[in-house]
Amino acid sequence: MSLHDVFRACGLDFQPAAILWDLDGTITDTESQWVFKTRSVIEERGGIWTADDELVFHGCSTEDHAEHMHTMLKRDSGELAEPMELFHEVASHMAEHVYSQPALMAGAIDLLEAFAEANIPQALITATPIELAGPAIKSLPKQYFAARVTGDEPIPGKPNPAPYATAMERLGVEPSRCLAFEDSIPGSQSAAGAGATVVNVMHQELKTLATLL
Numbered sequence: 001m002s003l004h005d006v007f008r009a010c011g012l013d014f015q016p017a018a019i020l021w022d023l024d025g026t027i028t029d030t031e032s033q034w035v036f037k038t039r040s041v042i043e044e045r046g047g048i049w050t051a052d053d054e055l056v057f058h059g060c061s062t063e064d065h066a067e068h069m070h071t072m073l074k075r076d077s078g079e080l081a082e083p084m085e086l087f088h089e090v091a092s093h094m095a096e097h098v099y100s101q102p103a104l105m106a107g108a109i110d111l112l113e114a115f116a117e118a119n120i121p122q123a124l125i126t127a128t129p130i131e132l133a134g135p136a137i138k139s140l141p142k143q144y145f146a147a148r149v150t151g152d153e154p155i156p157g158k159p160n161p162a163p164y165a166t167a168m169e170r171l172g173v174e175p176s177r178c179l180a181f182e183d184s185i186p187g188s189q190s191a192a193g194a195g196a197t198v199v200n201v202m203h204q205e206l207k208t209l210a211t212l213l
Helices: 003-009 031-044 051-057 062-075 083-097 108-117 130-139 162-171 185-193 206-210
Strands: 018-021 122-125 147-149 178-182 197-200
Touching: 003 108, 018 162, 031 051, 031 062, 031 083, 051 062, 062 083, 083 130, 108 122, 108 206, 122 162, 122 185, 147 162, 162 178, 162 185, 178 185, 185 197
Parallel strands: 018 122, 018 178, 122 147, 178 197
Antiparallel strands: none
16 A cells, blocks of 8 residues: 555546645535534524525635625525625634634545655645634644645635646646645536646545555
């Protein structure tokens, strides 16, 4: 068992030039917390939560998250506020209760460590703003990322390819030689659109890949 077995399981017959990581739901077990608190804010303001709404929030950008909360409350005649005010209600809870010591997805640290030991550059590409992602990054055992792209940067968010393309540019790597780990459809579309090979960890779990090391 070796890293080459991991890469083969990811659909590659070569060692990638860089590993690109999403954060929420990929490295940290925080995606469900975003959904839980967003639902709480919507329902507290008189909105009605549906399964279709939950799908919209999974992996979306800060702006899309805020706008959809506003749209839901307007649709349901709930207590309205500016979109970013609604988002910050959720974000303040996440900052205080989740990101300072986030739970980690099984297998994530094993793979981060293995890639680091093999001297493969790694980058973080997340829709989460740096004021939230920063504490989560610092909570990891070491600094794994040579580059990062966060949700507060002035570029289009996922599913646009821009976040992943920006990370590739910062690392100075060829897109076709990059391997990306994602948990959402928008994130997977973003990474694939930028030219990376994508592993959706909802279908191919990190803990399973880590057993191949």
